[in-house]
Amino acid sequence: MEIVEPAQPAQPAAPRPVNNRSSDRIMEIVLYAVAVVLLVILIYPLYFIIIASFSDPASVANGQVWLFPRGFTLAGYQELLKHSNIWIGYRNTILYTVVGTAISLVVNISAAYALSRRDLVGRKYINIFFIFTMFFNGGLIPTFLTIKSFHLYDTFLVMVLPFSVAVYNIIVARTFFQNSLPEDLWEAAQIDGCGNLRYYVRVVLPLSKAVISVVALWTAVGLWNSYFNALIYLKDPKLHPLQLILRNILITNQMQSSMGTGEAAAVALRLANLMRYSVIIIATVPIMCMYPFVQKYFNQGVMIGAVKQ
Template sequence: MEVMEATPAPARQVNVRSSDKAMEVVLYAIAAVILIVLIYPLYFIVIASFSDPSGVANGQVWFYPQGFTLDGYRELLRHPNIWVGYRNTILYTAVGTAIGLAVNVPAAYALSRKDLFGRKALSLLFIFTMFFNGGLIPTFLTIRDFHMYNTFLVMVLPFSVIVYDIIVARTFFQTSIPGDLWEAAQIDGCGNLRYFARVVLPLSKAVLSVLGLWIAVGYWNSYFNALIYLKNPDLYPLQLILRNILITNQMQSGMGSGEAAQIALRLANMMRYSVIIVSTVPIMCLYPFVQKYFNQGVMIGAVKE
């Protein structure tokens, strides 16, 4: 430092350094505001779920629970639909994710191989579906033609090909699996299938984890396919049940006149905080397991093609 003082430092450089300092302050100030805006609503739901509903409604809950109670959670336990929905969602997510990985990852590998005859045309067959589709009604009629309407299968199989995921995995295979591995395997008399299972898959944990997470989150959170293709309430996933509790009941709150409607609304009000916690926490818990892969090359591949 003393040395710096001795030599006359150019004025400009000093300016640069103070502007960097100012930027640092502004950066962290903005970051703090963003954190509050993101965290507070979620924190509010957590404390509201442990509070007396009337205290929440009267605006007494701001920073910690008021009139601590577990009534919201107790009410959840008594609501059979939620647990049926929970079971269904777990099944759809588990089976759907397994099918999704089993279908998309091998296809991505095949398309990543330059020596695949017809690679361009086959890629086009996949990519075209990203930008053009038959639309709601023709797809609905197709599902009915396959006798899949209102079945377990419709929730896990027909829409399991996700071209975006295939592109991500394909780019991963192209950039991360060295080509001479295949040459070497061939010399040892190893076929494509064995090579894929024994060499490629064990090297692909990162992309398998990331795609697995994406697919699982997608299944856990979706309600569209259930809304369109399911009729039987016993097959409803959690999200459709949530829709009734969180949205349909709230929307009707002004119009509900009968006593039954009032009771339904009161119950919904009691449960709406706890049900958010119970339905959202499990899928959030998956995230830390794959977090370490996120800032790596896995995602960048998607847009590089």
């Protein structure tokens, strides 16, 4: 008698391995394309300002400048360099930026470290006091009277000392200290006989190059571009920063072009418009040269304050 074996149920087909490589490749191409488009959108305005500053004013006014300069000219720069006080403005702005950044770093980084210490007496109320000043201030007139009462009006110090405290920078640096410097490091330093000041100078500062560089860059850019404080608190032209001098030059040329008539007025107006592009280049190139030197620390400081798991 033949024994018939029962039929085995059919085995389900093994699932085909999903190949995500092609989909990842497509997504990568899309992301790179979007990044390139955004890069062009962000860079082109700066590029246009550069080529427009070397182009014929009539070509710029008629919208004929797109990718390359047309009617190459240095008229805008030549007109600006006729004003010898530009070099005085450069000197003053460099001094204000260097000295003001140094003072701001000493004040803000030290305050941030003190506020990051858990053993600071009244730490909570001091933090509230600092944050309160971000939303409320005395106003322009009380500030002006205070500066005059301290005999800072129309002096070099008025540009670097009264406004050296930046609460936002203090909060950023405080967050960095709280998240990046473990308490065990301070305890180990105490065992080695290290005091507060020595620990701050020998341990904290060398480990905080990222946040120091970020705060220094923010402060330097703000001081370099500042003109309002000089407009209010400086009367002596020999103390004016570059931004204020360039502003006065543009206003003067605009007034002169508006007072003329006929073809001469049209030429003066085109030249005044061309000078705007030259002013932007003269005012921004020096501060942009700082970025390559702090780029490494700036990239590290982007994640300052991020939540750590």
